[in-house]
Amino acid sequence: MPRVDFDRDLMALQDELLLMGSMVEKAIAKAMDALKRRDLEAAREVVRDDDLIDQKQFDIEDHCINTMATQHPVAIDLRHIVTVLHISVELERMADYAEGIGKISIMMGDEPPLKPLIDIPRMADKTADMLRRSLDALVNRDVEAAHRVCGDDDEVDALYDQVYRELLTYMIEDAKNIRRATYLLWVAHDLERVADRATNIAERVIYMVTGKMAEVGASTY
Amino acid sequence: MTTVRMRPIMTRVAAKTGEPAQETAVDYAIEARSLRAYYGENLALKDVTLPMRRNYVTAIIGPSGCGKSTLVRCLNRMHELVPGARIEGKVLFGGADINAAGVDPVELRSRIGMVFQKPNPFPKSIYANVAFGLKINGHKGNMAEAVERSLRQAALWDEVKDRLNSPALSLSGGQQQRLCIARAIAIEPEVVLMDEPCSALDPIATMAIEDLIRRLKERYSIVIVTHNMQQAARVSDETAFLMVDQDRAGYLVEFDATERIFTNPSHEQTEAYITGRFS
Numbered sequence: 001m002p003r004v005d006f007d008r009d010l011m012a013l014q015d016e017l018l019l020m021g022s023m024v025e026k027a028i029a030k031a032m033d034a035l036k037r038r039d040l041e042a043a044r045e046v047v048r049d050d051d052l053i054d055q056k057q058f059d060i061e062d063h064c065i066n067t068m069a070t071q072h073p074v075a076i077d078l079r080h081i082v083t084v085l086h087i088s089v090e091l092e093r094m095a096d097y098a099e100g101i102g103k104i105s106i107m108m109g110d111e112p113p114l115k116p117l118i119d120i121p122r123m124a125d126k127t128a129d130m131l132r133r134s135l136d137a138l139v140n141r142d143v144e145a146a147h148r149v150c151g152d153d154d155e156v157d158a159l160y161d162q163v164y165r166e167l168l169t170y171m172i173e174d175a176k177n178i179r180r181a182t183y184l185l186w187v188a189h190d191l192e193r194v195a196d197r198a199t200n201i202a203e204r205v206i207y208m209v210t211g212k213m214a215e216v217g218a219s220t221y
Numbered sequence: 222m223t224t225v226r227m228r229p230i231m232t233r234v235a236a237k238t239g240e241p242a243q244e245t246a247v248d249y250a251i252e253a254r255s256l257r258a259y260y261g262e263n264l265a266l267k268d269v270t271l272p273m274r275r276n277y278v279t280a281i282i283g284p285s286g287c288g289k290s291t292l293v294r295c296l297n298r299m300h301e302l303v304p305g306a307r308i309e310g311k312v313l314f315g316g317a318d319i320n321a322a323g324v325d326p327v328e329l330r331s332r333i334g335m336v337f338q339k340p341n342p343f344p345k346s347i348y349a350n351v352a353f354g355l356k357i358n359g360h361k362g363n364m365a366e367a368v369e370r371s372l373r374q375a376a377l378w379d380e381v382k383d384r385l386n387s388p389a390l391s392l393s394g395g396q397q398q399r400l401c402i403a404r405a406i407a408i409e410p411e412v413v414l415m416d417e418p419c420s421a422l423d424p425i426a427t428m429a430i431e432d433l434i435r436r437l438k439e440r441y442s443i444v445i446v447t448h449n450m451q452q453a454a455r456v457s458d459e460t461a462f463l464m465v466d467q468d469r470a471g472y473l474v475e476f477d478a479t480e481r482i483f484t485n486p487s488h489e490q491t492e493a494y495i496t497g498r499f500s
Binding site: 003006075079211212 | 450451454483484485486491492495496497498
């Protein structure tokens, strides 16, 4: 005997989460684009639109609490709802990092970046890819895919390490570079944290499917 | 402390059956081993092996007709009261077979008490209901103290202490059920079997009984049959899930810690049942 309404409710909850995921992905892409193009208005929009993502997280949380209170989910249903709740928090934090990148753009003002942006956009592409694949793993209940997302965090950590060393040489070379190098370091750090959050999402997917809670690999940073 | 309480009955049953009293680890209050129950030629319960731990609340859940009630009735030989009913396999209590020759079923039932779905107090006073079992078991101590102790354990004393001579049937449904629990525990059983004890009660009375069950397990081992899965999740330490096969015989699908059954069960059938997708 299927629980039609309840199943529909669970799907609606997941759809809301996927919508939030795409909002976060767009926020990161827009923040990076604003940084590259020195588009202060776009950066301000990223900061402003973070409120929409915060509201989405509240809505999802509210939905989860209502479903738990009224449907008394157990087993896979309970793990599903708890996972959605957890992932919504991860996504909200990711959006905060996008907002952070927007604020850095605003602080940089009209100043040109210290150096051409090469590795930082690569980090952004990689983290966006991890975010997308972690949510795909959720939809497909795919533990293997979730494990692969966790594995990719090392790549982002390596890129961050590279960016860090490079910026350090700029700082050593000329103290006048320190301020602008620090801005870029903050951006790289924000992206590194986004990748960590994508890994957390993947770990939650593994929990949802298997019922086993475990940290898969550890971030260098 | 419970081990001390158990020893006399283990020795008594073992002496009558001639079996070694230590056959079962003392952790288990009662154990079904390859238990098969029949009504005439119909097999109602198929090869159930279920060790129920001492001072645990063990819940038995499953769809209608899966043999939950039959199983608990086998645990204190009430199954045999149905004409044509019989069992195969064993039920061990304190390590000894309760169906062995020489075991007195009446005495056994005084050690393995039962509370039923519908409160069934005798049409006597509150006091007489609790004292009844004590009297027929030849209680020699202070009767009034024993009645008070049982009513206190059943969390009913404060509500009835000023009207012990009132008819038991004047109590509310929830109070009547707690009175039945007081009556069952007055004779200090080791195991209390409860067959859907809250199904006739409102939510507040149900919560009171659940609270009581959690407290009673400190002194007794409890086996509870329930249709209410949330209740099993709330009160029990371990849960057994029974299903019914095509021939309408009940069988054990899964037995595990309640926490695990309700968060990550091992069997698909269990998951389908507890998540309400059972067909």
